[in-house]
Amino acid sequence: MDILRDSNTGYLQMVDQIEKLYEKANEATDGFTWRSYAPEVDELDRLIENILQEVWLQ
Numbered sequence: 001m002d003i004l005r006d007s008n009t010g011y012l013q014m015v016d017q018i019e020k021l022y023e024k025a026n027e028a029t030d031g032f033t034w035r036s037y038a039p040e041v042d043e044l045d046r047l048i049e050n051i052l053q054e055v056w057l058q
Contacts, residue, residue, distance in 0.1 A: 014051065018044075018047065018051075021040070021047055022044060024040040025038060025040040025043070028040040028041065029041060
Protein backbone atom coordinates (compact mmCIF):
# COMPACT_ATOMS: atom_id res chain seq x y z
CA MET A 1 0.00 0.00 0.00
CA ASP A 2 3.06 2.25 -0.34
CA ILE A 3 1.54 3.85 -3.42
CA LEU A 4 -1.21 5.36 -1.27
CA ARG A 5 1.16 7.16 1.09
CA ASP A 6 1.37 10.96 1.11
CA SER A 7 4.70 11.02 -0.70
CA ASN A 8 3.16 9.33 -3.73
CA THR A 9 -0.11 11.26 -3.98
CA GLY A 10 1.60 13.94 -6.05
CA TYR A 11 2.61 11.31 -8.60
CA LEU A 12 -0.91 9.93 -8.70
CA GLN A 13 -2.30 13.41 -9.26
CA MET A 14 0.18 13.98 -12.08
CA VAL A 15 -0.83 10.72 -13.76
CA ASP A 16 -4.48 11.71 -13.43
CA GLN A 17 -3.78 15.12 -14.96
CA ILE A 18 -1.86 13.57 -17.87
CA GLU A 19 -4.69 11.14 -18.50
CA LYS A 20 -7.33 13.90 -18.53
CA LEU A 21 -5.31 16.12 -20.88
CA TYR A 22 -4.55 13.15 -23.14
CA GLU A 23 -8.25 12.32 -23.43
CA LYS A 24 -9.13 15.95 -24.22
CA ALA A 25 -6.43 16.14 -26.89
CA ASN A 26 -7.44 12.78 -28.34
CA GLU A 27 -11.05 13.92 -28.70
CA ALA A 28 -10.08 17.32 -30.12
CA THR A 29 -7.89 15.78 -32.83
CA ASP A 30 -10.14 12.87 -33.77
CA GLY A 31 -7.75 10.25 -32.47
CA PHE A 32 -4.55 12.27 -32.92
CA THR A 33 -4.87 12.42 -36.69
CA TRP A 34 -3.26 15.89 -36.57
CA ARG A 35 -5.53 17.23 -39.28
CA SER A 36 -6.08 20.49 -37.52
CA TYR A 37 -4.65 22.70 -34.82
CA ALA A 38 -5.98 21.93 -31.34
CA PRO A 39 -5.09 23.94 -28.25
CA GLU A 40 -5.65 20.80 -26.17
CA VAL A 41 -2.60 19.23 -27.82
CA ASP A 42 -0.51 22.29 -26.94
CA GLU A 43 -1.68 22.03 -23.34
CA LEU A 44 -0.70 18.34 -23.20
CA ASP A 45 2.67 19.10 -24.83
CA ARG A 46 3.42 21.84 -22.28
CA LEU A 47 2.62 19.52 -19.40
CA ILE A 48 4.78 16.71 -20.79
CA GLU A 49 7.70 19.05 -21.47
CA ASN A 50 7.63 20.38 -17.91
CA ILE A 51 7.33 17.11 -16.00
CA LEU A 52 10.30 16.35 -13.79
CA GLN A 53 12.38 13.33 -14.80
CA GLU A 54 11.68 11.59 -11.51
CA VAL A 55 7.97 11.56 -12.32
CA TRP A 56 8.66 9.57 -15.48
CA LEU A 57 10.75 7.12 -13.47
CA GLN A 58 8.00 6.50 -10.96
